[in-house]
Amino acid sequence: MMSKRAQLNGKAILEKDFKTTMRGYSQEEVDEFLDIIIQDYDAFNQEIVRLQQEIEKLKKTTPDLQQTRTRATQQNTQVNYDVLKRLSNLEKEVFGKKFIEADE
Structure with missing residues (x-):
């Protein structure tokens, strides 16, 4: 949430003059x-x-980070596809032989 701009700055505070009264505050403390x-x-x-x-x-x-993330995601997708393909081939090889042996 944005607040409205500050009304004071160091210079305005420094240059502010206060009226003096008989029973006022200590000017030195102020x-x-x-x-x-x-x-x-x-x-x-x-x-x-x-x-x-x-x-x-x-x-x-x-923007640089978003491009890097996009490239990494694309590379991961390709790696995942390759791993799944290898796994599928391995399953066919292992389980395919078991099914053939069970039928005999």
Whole structure:
């Protein structure tokens, strides 16, 4: 599920000014907390970029994998057919002789 785009970035958080009041929060604590938030935003953005690059890389390799799988399936089908043919011939040879011997 895709969420809507983030409304903030590190620069917007850094440049945000708050009104000061007589009994407001400690400006130093707020600044320290906002610094942590900015670092988290930057880390998340870097991870998003990395994941998007990985997605693009995987999209490019997917057709190659599908072609490889198709070729492998075709080769396996041929091998399976050959094995079944040999098995059939072997059954005819072994059981055919048994049936002939039983009739005699």
